[in-house]
Amino acid sequence: MRREVAHDCDVLVIGGGIVGLSTAYAxxxxxxxxxxxxxxxxPGPARHQTGRNSGVIHSGIYYRPGSLKARFAVRGAAEMVKFCTEYGIAHAVTGKLIVATERSELPRLHALVQRGRExxxxxxxxxxxxxxxxxxGVRGLAAIHVATTGVCDFAGVARRLAEASGAEIRYGAKVAYIDRRPDLGVAVRTSDGEIVRGRALVNCAGLQCDGIARLAGDDPxxxxxxxxGEYYTLTRPGLVNGLVYPVPDPAxxxxxxxxxxxxxxxVHVGPNAVPALAREGYDWRTVRPRELGATLAWPGSWHMARRHWRQGGGEVRRSLSRTAFTQAVRRxxxxxxxDDLVPAAAGVRAQAVLRDGTLVDDFLIKEAPRTVHVLNAPSPAATASLPIGREVARRALAMLSRP
Structure with missing residues (x-):
């Protein structure tokens, strides 16, 4: 005989960033x-990746054609502008330049042109x-202009999604334990002892998503x-009209x-990319030994370090030396x-790394019994949040229809 359980909700979403709130909205x-x-x-939404980025609405030019990132960023950029317009959220479509400053970058710049058109x-x-x-004020050998890039207030978007979704949002609710039973649903106990029961679970916990997956009994x-990612504010904002990017290293x-x-x-300048000593480590002083130990114990961290030590060393140098950072900007x-650079608030990117050291390139969404895990959603996830939310919602709603 099947036991009936009183559920507090149909779908329980963990994570109140822009992806979790987009999922609830969808x-x-x-x-x-x-x-x-x-x-x-x-105590409120969008306190980590969503509220601590450069606010760029990405066009989708960088991402492999056919990938989730490419499809969702291109679609999401247009939808984000429409959403901001509809709800009166500050935004602007400025376009951006991607600039080659060395001859060795020209083939990569031409490849980006082809990728963008694809x-x-x-x-x-x-x-x-x-x-x-x-x-x-910008100097380079060549550049490309992408008209659909813009900026917006992603934290404002997250707040509006929370309001418009009609979902019950519980702040200050840290997940401590998950009990998932395929025939009954999912029960979550928070750190203050509250228990919430749902028929399906969605994990949009960002920087904590792999830990939530393990709490649910899944190996991510x-x-x-x-x-x-560390930023500076430019004291002479008149030097820049819009958005200016270097040619990225594809590796x-x-x-x-x-x-x-x-x-x-x-005008914000940055970010660099240095290892954080805590999941939410926004400066070098924030060290959480347990989290740092878990990172160091993961074999993929060491494989990644051996593969990218040269680039990583340069990033750390720019973190520790404003002069080195300035040299990167002056390119x-x-x-x-x-003297033009004043330190600004930093952000942390939740980068998924596989056991062999591969940095997961695309968005990563996995399903388990009664559960959808969003396991890699760094930039451009804010831009792509509306399409990501629909995809995750589709999977969660399909689970509700199953016996």
């Missing part, structure tokens, strides 16, 4: 009347003299290795130090001096 839009509860350990984007190729049409097959999953004029008119913007 569920209630696709299936009105579905009861959704979101558990967020912080992803359905309009990309304009620029010679050195044409760069000044967009950015008079990866670990989150946190990378801190390294970070876009390099770039210049971003935000919705408030200020794009020669007029910048160390």
């Amino acid at each position: 569920i209630t839009r696709a299936a009105p009347g579905t009861r959704v509860t979101v558990l967020e350990k912080e 992803n359905g984007l309009q990309v304009r190729e620029l010679g050195a003299a044409q760069i000044g049409e967009y950015e008079p 097959g990866m670990r989150i290795v946190p990378f801190r 390294f999953p970070f876009l390099g130090v770039h210049l971003t004029r935000g919705i408030d008119g200020s 794009l913007l020669p007029a910048v001096t160390p």
Whole structure:
């Protein structure tokens, strides 16, 4: 005989960042009347990756054609602009330049042109003299202009998603234990002893997603290795009109130090990418030995370090030396001096790393009994959050329909 259980909700979402809240929003839009509860350990939404990035609405130019990142970023950029317009959230479509400053970068720049066009984007190729049409202070050998890139207030988007979803949002609810039974559903106990029962579970815990997967009894097959991205604010924002990026290294999953004029008119410079000593380690002083030990115990961390030690050493050097950081910026913007850079709030990227040291390139979504795990959703996840939310919602709602 099947035992009946009183569920507090139909879908229980762990994580109140933009992906978790987009999922809640998508569920209630696709299936009105579905009861959704979101558990967020912080006192409000968007306190980590969502609220600590450069605010860029990415075009999708960088990502492998056909990948989730490519499809969801291209689609998500247009949807994000529409969402911000509809709900009155600050945003601007500024376009951006990707600039080659060395001859060795020119083949990679041309490859980006082809990739962008394969992803359905309009990309304009620029010679050195044409760069000044967009950015008079920027110098380079060649560049490409991508018109659909923009900026917005992602934290504001997350707050509006929380309101519009109609979900029950419980803040200060840190997950301590998960009991999943295929015939009964999922029960979650929070650190204050509260128990919440749902018919299906969605794990959108970002920096903590692999730990939540293990609490649910699943082996995620990866670990989150946190990378801190440090930013500066430019004291002379008039040097930059919009967004300026270097040509990225395809072997390294970070876009390099770039210049971003935000919705408030200020210009952020960064980020670099250095190992964080805690999952939420926003400076070198924040060290959590247990979390750091878990990172060091993961074989993939050592394989990754051996593979990328040269790039990693350069990132650490730029973290410890403002002069070195300035040199990286001056490749794009020669007029910048160390005195032009004022430290700003840092962010942490939740990068999934496999056991063999591979840095997971695409979004990673896995299913388990009554559970959907979002296991790799760093940038451009904020841009792509609406399509990601729909995909996760589709999977969760399918689970509700099964006996």
